[in-house]
Amino acid sequence: MTQDTRKLIKQLLKGNRRAAARLMTLAESMSPEAHAAIKQLYPHTGKAHIIGVTGPPGSGKSTLVDKLIEEFRAQGRTVGVVAVDPSSPFTGGALLGDRIRMNRFASDHDVFIRSMGSRGSLGGLAWATHDVVHILDALGKDIIIVETVGAGQAEVDIIQIAETVVLLSVPGLGDDIQTIKAGIMEIGNVFVINKADLDGADRRYAELQMALELDRKPDGWQPPILKAIATTGEGVSEVVKAIQSHHDYLIESGEIAQNRERRYCAQLETIVEHSFIRKLFVEPEEQALFQQLVQEVNERKTDPYTAAERLILHLIKQKGN
Amino acid sequence: MTQDTRKLIKQLLKGNRRAAARLMTLAESMSPEAHAAIKQLYPHTGKAHIIGVTGPPGSGKSTLVDKLIEEFRAQGRTVGVVAVDPSSPFTGGALLGDRIRMNRFASDHDVFIRSMGSRGSLGGLAWATHDVVHILDALGKDIIIVETVGAGQAEVDIIQIAETVVLLSVPGLGDDIQTIKAGIMEIGNVFVINKADLDGADRRYAELQMALELDRKPDGWQPPILKAIATTGEGVSEVVKAIQSHHDYLIESGEIAQNRERRYCAQLETIVEHSFIRKLFVEPEEQALFQQLVQEVNERKTDPYTAAERLILHLIKQKGN
Numbered sequence: 001m002t003q004d005t006r007k008l009i010k011q012l013l014k015g016n017r018r019a020a021a022r023l024m025t026l027a028e029s030m031s032p033e034a035h036a037a038i039k040q041l042y043p044h045t046g047k048a049h050i051i052g053v054t055g056p057p058g059s060g061k062s063t064l065v066d067k068l069i070e071e072f073r074a075q076g077r078t079v080g081v082v083a084v085d086p087s088s089p090f091t092g093g094a095l096l097g098d099r100i101r102m103n104r105f106a107s108d109h110d111v112f113i114r115s116m117g118s119r120g121s122l123g124g125l126a127w128a129t130h131d132v133v134h135i136l137d138a139l140g141k142d143i144i145i146v147e148t149v150g151a152g153q154a155e156v157d158i159i160q161i162a163e164t165v166v167l168l169s170v171p172g173l174g175d176d177i178q179t180i181k182a183g184i185m186e187i188g189n190v191f192v193i194n195k196a197d198l199d200g201a202d203r204r205y206a207e208l209q210m211a212l213e214l215d216r217k218p219d220g221w222q223p224p225i226l227k228a229i230a231t232t233g234e235g236v237s238e239v240v241k242a243i244q245s246h247h248d249y250l251i252e253s254g255e256i257a258q259n260r261e262r263r264y265c266a267q268l269e270t271i272v273e274h275s276f277i278r279k280l281f282v283e284p285e286e287q288a289l290f291q292q293l294v295q296e297v298n299e300r301k302t303d304p305y306t307a308a309e310r311l312i313l314h315l316i317k318q319k320g321n
Numbered sequence: 322m323t324q325d326t327r328k329l330i331k332q333l334l335k336g337n338r339r340a341a342a343r344l345m346t347l348a349e350s351m352s353p354e355a356h357a358a359i360k361q362l363y364p365h366t367g368k369a370h371i372i373g374v375t376g377p378p379g380s381g382k383s384t385l386v387d388k389l390i391e392e393f394r395a396q397g398r399t400v401g402v403v404a405v406d407p408s409s410p411f412t413g414g415a416l417l418g419d420r421i422r423m424n425r426f427a428s429d430h431d432v433f434i435r436s437m438g439s440r441g442s443l444g445g446l447a448w449a450t451h452d453v454v455h456i457l458d459a460l461g462k463d464i465i466i467v468e469t470v471g472a473g474q475a476e477v478d479i480i481q482i483a484e485t486v487v488l489l490s491v492p493g494l495g496d497d498i499q500t501i502k503a504g505i506m507e508i509g510n511v512f513v514i515n516k517a518d519l520d521g522a523d524r525r526y527a528e529l530q531m532a533l534e535l536d537r538k539p540d541g542w543q544p545p546i547l548k549a550i551a552t553t554g555e556g557v558s559e560v561v562k563a564i565q566s567h568h569d570y571l572i573e574s575g576e577i578a579q580n581r582e583r584r585y586c587a588q589l590e591t592i593v594e595h596s597f598i599r600k601l602f603v604e605p606e607e608q609a610l611f612q613q614l615v616q617e618v619n620e621r622k623t624d625p626y627t628a629a630e631r632l633i634l635h636l637i638k639q640k641g642n
Contacts, residue, residue, distance in 0.1 A: 035626040042624035056377050130625070172493070264615045264625070271629035272636075273594050294585045303363035304451070304585070305356040308592035315593075316637050 001036040009040050012139055017112060020139045024114055027131035030274075038131050045137040048080070048144045049247050052162025059168040060194040063230040064239070065147050066104065069111055071240045072143050078110040080136030084129055084148040112136060126157070127274055130267045133161060159187045160266030163259055164246045166190045166239065169208070171200035185211050189223055190242045196227035196235065221249050289314055322357040330361050333460055338433060341460045345435055348452035351595075359452050366458040369401070369465045370568050373479035376489025381515040384551040385489060385560070386468050387425065390432055392561040393464050399431040401457030405450055405469040433457060447478070448595055451588045454482060480508045481587030484580055485567045487511045487560065490529070492521035506532050510544055511563045517548035517556065542570050610635055 005026070011019035023041075026034045053068070055061055065081060072079050105111040114132055129146065136144045146161050158165055167188030191212075193204050208225050216222070224242050228235030250256040293307040326347070332340035344362075347355045374389070376382055386402060393400050426432040435453055450467065457465050467482050479486055488509030512533075514525050529546050537543070545563050549556030571577040614628040 039624045039626050043621050046621060056379075058377075260619050261615055264618045265611075267625050268611070268615060268618065268628055268632070271625055272632050275629055275633055290586075290589070294582060294589060297585045297589065298581055300364050300367060303360045304588050304592055305360050307589055308596055311589070311593050312596060 001033065001040065005033060005037050006040075009037060012041060012135065013044055015140055017109065017139075020112060020135055021114075023135050024132050027135060028116070028128045030127060034131070038134055041138040042134065045134045048133075048137045048141050050133060050137075050144045050146065050161060050163045051243055052158035052165040053145055053147045053168065054158045054165065055168025055194075056170075059170045060230045061147050061168055064166075064168060064192065064194060064228065064236070065145055067230055067233050067236040068145060068240060068243075069105065070233075071237055073108065073110065077142040078140065079112070080133075080139065080141035080144045081111070081113040082129060082132050082136070082144070082146045083113065083115045084146065112139065112141065126160070127270050129161060130270065157266070160263055163250060163256070163263075164189050164243050166192055166243065168192050168194050169204060170195045171198045171204045189221060189246045190239065191223055191225040192235075192239055193225065193227045194230050197229055201227060220253070221246060221255075286311075286315065322354065322361065326354060326358050327361075330358060333362065333456065334365055336461055338430065338460075341433060341456055342435075344456050345453050348456060349437070349449045351448060355452070359455055362459040363455065366455045369454075369458045369462050371454060371458075371465045371467065371482060371484045372564055373483025373486040374466055374468045374489065375479045375486065376515075377491075380489045380491045381551045382468050382489055385487075385513065385515060385549065385557070386466055388551055388554050388557040389466060389561060389564075390426065391554075392558055394429065394431065396561075398463040399461065400433070401454075401460065401462035401465045402432070402434040403450060403453050403457070403465070403467045404434065404436045405467065433460065433462065447481070448591050450482060451591065478587070481584055484571060484577070484584075485510050485564050487513055487564065489513050489515050490525060491516045492519040492525045510542060510567045511560065512544055512546040513556075513560055514546065514548045515551050518550055522548060541574070542567060542576075607632075607636065 005023075008019045008023050008026075012023055023037055026037060028034075051068075053061055053065055062083070065083075069079050069081065105113060114136075116129060116132065133144055133146065146158065148158055165187050167190070169191070171193065185208075191208055193201055193208070195201075205225060205227065212223060212225070224245075226235055226238050226242060228239055230236065250259055290311065293302070293311060296302045297304055297307050326344075329340045329344050329347075333344055344358055347358060349355075372389075374382055374386055383404070386404075390400050390402065426434060435457075437450060437453065454465055454467065467479065469479055486508050488511070490512070492514065506529075512529055514522055514529070516522075526546060526548065533544060533546070545566075547556055547559050547563060549560060551557065571580055611632065614623070614632060617623040618625055618628050
């Protein structure tokens with residue numbers, strides 16, 4: 001680790017925002033230096049309450065998150081936000097909307113917002129998101145909100161990162177069988193019907209209630225369904241209360257332990273997977289072999305499984321040396 | 322490979338539907354036997370036109386795909402459909418809606434529909450989807466439609482599978498900045514505004530047009546924006562024409578070569594990645610080490626990167642023996 005990185009970590013642990021931002025950029029590089037930095041700051045993590053906010057595009061995630069920040073700040077708690085936007089497989093980078101948004105809280109030093117786009121096709125987004133959460137945690141944020149599109153289907157699977165998952169939906173959009181699926185229902189700890197002044201909010205409520213009823217366990221956490229209008233702030237304090245109740249429940253019931261284990265498993269899996277596969281795209285020799293095999297598959301001289309076996313054998317031999 | 326699998330492949334290549342279904346179930350097992358089967362049938366693939374249909378939940382994907390099937394069948398072409406539903410990380414399995422749907426075409430032997438849910442957390446869905454497409458291809462289907470939720474953010478990234486991507490949207494749902502993002506726009510070859518009789522269709526059209534304009538290259542394929550009402554079939558034949566124009570364009574321009582290479586790269590990457598990581602969850606010894614390391618990470622006795630290094634070293638030694 002360079003002297004510079006060591007200094008950044010020291011500053012981070014004292015609450016320095018600039019150091020946090022620079023370490024996040026380093027984390028996104030997924031370099032050995034980045035890993036060394038995370039190793040160093042890791043013992044200082046594990047204190048924040050990590051909240052996931054997810055829902056379809058247009059459901060008002062960013063607006064709700066902004067209001068959640070305000071509520072948590074009013075309680076005197078510090079907040080970090082990771083806004084994950086994996087929608088672009090090609091360009092990456094932050095959106096205009098996110099820049100406007102970050103400026104809103106720019107004067108509050110106890111709010112830190114980081115926007116993340118997709119960086120290449122190596123699946124590095126999930127990896128880097130975990131690391132950015134670690135950095136916010138080590139920075140001392142009480143609350144970390146991870147905002148991401150979709151649920152269960154997202155590149156960054158929110159249940160692999162968050163302790164409490166807030167599932168957003170909006171009236172109208174979800175009146176066919178597609179939207180109420182057991183799987184999506186299962187991951188939500190708090191359900192929010194946003195834009196609750198729109199037509200169909202009551203119907204949506206009834207649908208969610210029915211779906212939850214089908215799923216209900218005799219004991220354990222009963223996910224509440226809340227109505228909100230994020231643009232005006234209506235219902236937002238109830239959302240915050242429900243989030244806190246869920247966190248209390250996790251701790252009192254002892255379920256926090258399984259919750260943590262699930263998340264650590266996911267992260268470890270991600271790192272092992274990508275440490276290995278990245279070699280194919282970083283080392284020239286492996287790159288060349290990979291390209292050659294793709295060509296052979298394309299020409300039907302070989303098949304994908306035989307090609308994969310040859311690549312794995314090669315990678316193992318390389319590592320062995 | 323067992324005698325039974327060998328027989329199934331023989332039957333598949335003669336167009337036997339039952340054999341196809343059984344091979345798909347085998348493919349989903351991701352077993353060595355499944356890989357052996359794909360190796361065997363692989364030389365018989367590469368003939369179908371693979372079309373991806375993607376869009377947010379509630380945008381009417383299934384309805385549009387049903388109408389596309391009818392149009393292609395009216396042209397005398399045979400059709401295979403893979404409906405990918407990764408929304409459930411826990412339960413998996415097909416939905417009621419899909420069953421109803423498959424029955425609709427049950428009497429037409431030139432239509433084959435397969436529904437796939439998420440199978441565990443090993444990311445096997447992308448892998449199995451590739452294999453099911455290979456099986457449909459070897460079965461001799463002219464057109465293969467892969468229907469999946471989301472775009473760019475889905476576990477099954479549609480541009481890694483399909484030659485032509487149809488991007489569905491609906492009026493209303495997408496009137497904020499979230500929905501028109503460079504990344505999502507880039508993957509679409511044909512844009513369809515479904516439910517075009519709803520309020521906001523013209524606005525949606527203008528938004529898409531503007532977004533495409535920003536992205537326009539001086540030459541190459543210009544993605545059309547089409548309006549449709551899938552429930553009544555209105556506009557669907559124009560969608561089919563646009564899909565065919567795109568395919569013609571790929572072939573005439575020679576872009577089909579890059580298109581193929583991109584897809585083969587993605588598949589190879591998926592196989593290498595998961596062949597490796599699966600050991601962690603299949604072999605008892607590796608499972609135990611994995612669990613132990615998760616525990617150590619949880620207790621902050623180690624960090625995720627150090628744990629990953631130990632796992633990789635162990636896996637390599639195992640393979641070396």
